[in-house]
Amino acid sequence: MRLDGLVGLCLLSFASQALVACDDSGDRKNSSTAGSNQGGSTDVAGNANAGEPDTGGSASQGGSTGATAGTFSTAGTDTGGSAGSAGSAGSAGSAGSAGSAGSAGSGGSAGNGNPPACTTDAQCEDNNLCTDDACTDGQCVHTNNTTTCDDGNVCTSGDACTDGACKGVNNNVACDDLSSCTSADTCVAGVCRGTKDRVACPSCDDAINIIQNCDFTEQLNHWEETILFGGGGTQEVINQRLVVDVTAGGVHVYDVQPRQTPLTLVKGLKYRLRLVAGASVDRDIIVGLVEDGNDYTVYSKGEAGGGYKLSLTKQAKFFEKEFTMTDPTDAKVKLEIDLGGTDVPLGSVYLDDMYVAPIKCTGAASCDDGNVCTDDVCDLATGACSSTNNTAACATDDKECTTDICVAGACTHPAMPDDTSCTADADECTADVCKTGECKHDFDQNVCDCQLDEQCNDDNPCTDDTCNSGTCVYANNTATCDDGELCTSNDACAGGLCGGANNTVACDDADPCTITDMCGGGECGGSVNVCLDCTLGGNLLTNCNFSNGDTAWLPGFFDGGAGTQMVTDGALVVNITNASDANYKVQPRQEGLTLVQGTTYLVRFSAMASVARGMVLTLTQNGGNYASYSGGQTFNLTTEMKTYSFEFTMNAAPPAELVKFELDLGGVANNPTVPNTVTLDNFFIAPKP
Secondary structure (H helix, E strand, O other): OOOOOOOOOOOOOOOHHOOOOOOOHHHOOOOOOOOOOOOOOEEEEEHOOOOHHHHHOOHHHHHHHHHHHHOOOOOOOOOOOHHHHHHHHHHHOHHHHHHHHHHHHHHHOOOOOOOOOOOOHHHHOOOOEEEEEEEOOEEEEEOOOOOOOEEEEEEEEEEEEEEEEEEEEEEOOOOOOOOOOOEEEEEOOOEEEEEEOOOOOOOOOOOOOOOOOOOOOOOOOOOOOOOOOOEEEEEEEEOEEEEEEEEEEEOOHHHHHHHHEEEEOOOEEEEEEEEEEEEEOOOEEEEEEEEEEOOOOEOOOOOOOOEEEEEEOOOOOEEEEEEEOOOOEEEEEEEEOOOOOOOOOOEEEEEEEEEEEEOOOOOHHHHOOOOOEEEEEEEEOOOOOEEEEOEEEEOOOOOOOOOOOOEOOEEEOOOOOOOOOOOOOOOOOOOEEOOEEEEEEEEEOOOOOOHHHHHHOOOOOOOEEEEEOOEEEEEOOOOOOOOOOOOOEEEEEOOOOEEEEOOOOOOOOOOOOEEEEEEOOOOOEEEOOOOOOOOOOOOOOOOOOOOOOOOOOOOOOOOOOOEEEEEEOOOOEEEEEEEOOHHHHHHOEEEOOOOOOEEEEEEEEEEOOOEEEEEEEEEEEOOOOOOOOOEEEEEEEEOEEEEEEEEEEEEHHHHHHHHHHHEEEOOOOOOOOOOEEEEEEEEEEEEEO
16 A cells, blocks of 8 residues: 655644655565665575565666675575675666575675574564564564555555555545545545635735745755754654654744745835644644844744744644734844744644735725824835824724824823812712822812711711711710829710819819819819928028039049039039949038927928939938938939929937938939939928918
8 A cells, every 4th residue: 555755754634635645565574665776685595575665766776786785694594604695796777587586595604693592482573564573583483464454544455464564555535634635535546635716715826926935846945954952753754745754842932943035025015924734633823924043033923933833733734824024124124934832732733824915005994003193104116004103083992081192103192180070970069070090079069068967067076977968067965084184083964065063173273383282163273382482481492593603512423423513504513424222422511400390391392313213302310320200202204394393201219410401313223324413493492481
């Protein structure tokens, strides 16, 4: 069942019979191709076949090869070296008949080699259905048989083994050449052929086609090598089609790439791209026209990064695309067919009738690029189209707050100015205007007081606030509330106001000059005013406001306490640089005070510090065991000048001359930060009125 013109090729199975035919002798063992210098090299001498395949070639060549055949002969069975000599006598062209001298092989021990030794028939398996393989006398013997077989070609019948190969008789049955471009497909000379339908698939043989050898009648002429980079495979012309067998896809789509270059594309011309393509397995390919080198600009604006993606099946189909060359004229253009990629299915792709030709324009209509934002013009002299951008109205984006207009060749939708009126909603309290390209319906207080209840909040807990038809309504309630007054209790709402009953609890009237603050009549007030002039009222201290500098005020830095004290701006400023470990080790003071036993004294003063800190004030015995008469009173000073006061009763009977007024500023606890300063003023101590 040998197919004409396709010797030795079995690329595709029955499913692709239309593309590839099989050589029935392809599986034949030890056979020669006519004129291939292999006559007798592996023939079985005993069957007188030594010269049979050597027909039509140079008999002298057949003989010369025959001399080496002995290296593959089986002693006593195949033709030995002597039989080869007989072949050389065939220079007259009848060397084939000399094969009968093969019987001389019994003496062919002059051969230089024997096949590998065997011990079982299985070791002699040659995977050829048409031979019976056996191990005889330690040597493999392959005997041709006549088994029924299948050569995989629908265009042959009665397939059977002959001379060690599967052969059939050509038939003329109906078949399918796997092309949608042919009809009445029939087997002819062992090949499935059909009549091309030039209506369904126009011929590429057109004078304006810029593709050369478009139908592969010149084999691979003008078509460059397919495989690039990491791809793998072969390409050849079979049955006047380009068949690319992809064995490795590589990484990129262009790693397997049949192509033709250089081609010329002219700016402004519209082009038609046509081809017929199929594949042994369903798959996609990409076809494009690109700049050959530099940045590989894609001129055929399509899918898949610029090229056209075509989906192929086993049935070859006709494809047609159109594009306009919008880039500058290029005389180095490449038609590129990308078959590679990481996930590409392996198998064959077949291509035919490759066509790229200009379509010259005949008027503005034939130059329509489908873009309303360009004005298209046809140059009748050259057939080229050109386009210029316009500012025409274009397709709406269905937003009433945008303008639909062409800008720079594209349809754009800029926002209308804010506050442009747009479609009103059903709420009369909203302003219906455009904001940043959208129609908004925001509440407008110029029209209505409110839209929601929360827009009526008057921050009065004694009213219930609601929005009624755009108007705020405030209804008085009787809710529990807090009027913020410490001197009232049981606060409740009445008449829209919060109030409570007066009480007499202790309070703070925030007046530093009063003490013993209490509520009365709904007001907080103090019973004693201590903010008097320190020079009045029997003050026991001398130079109480430092009007005479630091007269009578003794500095006190003891046992590690260190710093300075001076009068600045009418106040005593003590700068502590070392607080030591006890309060009394920094101690500005006055001595020589007299306290009367049983008398209650009022003490007040003003003070501040550079950092928040504590201070202890005490009136003590100046000597002896330094007993405290007032108790140590601790005050927390801040960075703001404040007035402080306290009362104490003198219960002891000290020597009058030994009483000391002492300000303790030392120690760690009262000095979180060192150095720091303490400012003191207006010291007062006198019997309480």
